[in-house]
Amino acid sequence: MFTVVRALSGKSVLLGYQRFAATTIDRTILLENRDLIEVLQNRDFLRSLPGDSLGRCYLYFMEAQNITAEGLAEASMNGELPQGRDHQLYARLPSADWEQLLTRPIDEVRALLKISPPKVYPEMRGAI
Numbered sequence: 194m195f196t197v198v199r200a201l202s203g204k205s206v207l208l209g210y211q212r213f214a215a216t217t218i219d220r221t222i223l224l225e226n227r228d229l230i231e232v233l234q235n236r237d238f239l240r241s242l243p244g245d246s247l248g249r250c251y252l253y254f255m256e257a258q259n260i261t262a263e264g265l266a267e268a269s270m271n272g273e274l275p276q277g278r279d280h281q282l283y284a285r286l287p288s289a290d291w292e293q294l295l296t297r298p299i300d301e302v303r304a305l306l307k308i309s310p311p312k313v314y315p316e317m318r319g320a321i
Contacts, residue, residue, distance in 0.1 A: 229292070234262050242295065245300070246295065251295070
C-alpha cells in the first residue's frame with residue numbers, strides 16, 4: 194500500500210485519487226477520513242485480535258523485526274523497501290477495508306486477495 198503512495202506524483206496524484214475513489218469501499222474510506230497508520234500503530238488493539246488474524250501476524254512481524262508502521266511508510270516513500278512479489282498485487286491492495294481485514298484470519302485474507310504465502314519473509318531491519 195505504501196508503494197502506491199510513493200508512486201503518486203505530478204498529474205498521477207489526481208489520476209490515482211480518481212482510481213482510488215472509484216469503488217464503494219474506497220469512497221467510504223475517504224468519507225470516513227480513515228487513517229490506517231494510526232490503526233497499525235495501535236499495538237494494544239492489534240494484541241486484542243485473535244492469534245491467527247492478519248493484525249496479530251502483522252504485530253508479531255513488526256515486533257520481531259523491531260520496526261514500526263511509520264518506519265515502513267517512510268522507507269517505502271524513500272524507495273528503501275526490498276523489491277519483489279507481484280507488482281500487479283500492489284495495484285489492488287489499496288481497494289480493501291484493511292481495518293476489517295486485520296481482524297480476519299491471515300489465510301482467509303490471503304485467499305480473498307489472491308496472495309500466496311511467501312516462502313521466506315525477507316529480513317527488514319537492514320532495509321529500514
